[in-house]
Amino acid sequence: MEIRLSSPKYKKKMYSLWQECFGDDNETIDMFFKNSFSYENAVICTEGQEVVSQLFLLPEKLSIAGREYPSYYIYAAATAKKYRKRGIMGSVLEFAASLAADRKADYLFLVPASEHLFDYYEKFGFYKAVCAEKTVLKLTGGAPLDIKGAEPSDIKKAALKREELLKGVNRVVWRENEIELFSEFLGDDGKIVFGDDFYVSYSPAESGVFVTELLCDGTYENVLDVLKKTGENTFFVSVPEEKAAELKNCKRTAVGMIKNINGERINDSVYIGITLN
Secondary structure (H helix, E strand, C coil), X not given: CEEEECCHHHHHHHHHHHHHHHCCCHHHHHHHHHHCCCHHHEEEXXXXXXEEEEEEEEEEEEEEXXXXXXXXXXXXXXXXXXXXXXXXXXXXXXXXXXXXXXXXCCEEEECCCCCCHHHHHHCCCCEEEEEEEEEEEECCCCCCCCCCCCCHHHHHHHHHXXXXXXXXXXXXXXXXXXXXXXXXXXXXXXXXXXXXXXXXXXXXXXXXXXXXXEEECCCCHHHHHHHHCCCCCEEEEEECHHHHHHCCCCEEEEEEEEEECCCCCCCCCEECCCCCC
């Protein structure tokens, strides 16, 4: 077996492994390859001509106490079922960490796909520091209206508004590429809506609406009015720690992990917002 950066000849193999592990169709994978993929940031483990394990490194930044640190988001880490429990992913993670160090990145960060994986990633130096304040809002008095979400041409403006509202928050600074990818992942039923003093992204949930991000400058009045117009009354909400006091019954939840590369340990909570899952 060999661990290396990928190349065009492995593209179909990467698609196949992604589909085996996550069940996504080609259209969904195409969205990622169009917006966020590059071969120089795709780490694969091969056996013969087969790709048996892979992960993708997305170049982002962590903003901590007003200073930005170059970092990589580890995305869609996967190992073929018949090759699991052999330590392959551990070796792929170590390769990724070495690559990040060579490129002068300060941190790696990721969002485990399930709760038990927090313990797994801890073995490789990751620690819980990426958190969200979560609550359930019950809103009444709304009537279903046609809400106009951000058009593709608006994504740059939406990304700028999002960053403006998060100024001063310890956070992941996402590239515009990933905001655009996230908007595509939302599909026809999900939306990004923003105005002068708010930004919200949401999609239908089984018993209400899943609100990925709820950001505002000042009170939540305008953004909650947007949610009421969905016609639903139950909203599963995540907000930055700095804004949690304005909503009732928020509970801090660890959603991701960080690994120090060239940077020092982060002891404060880091807000991620979107995860691309």
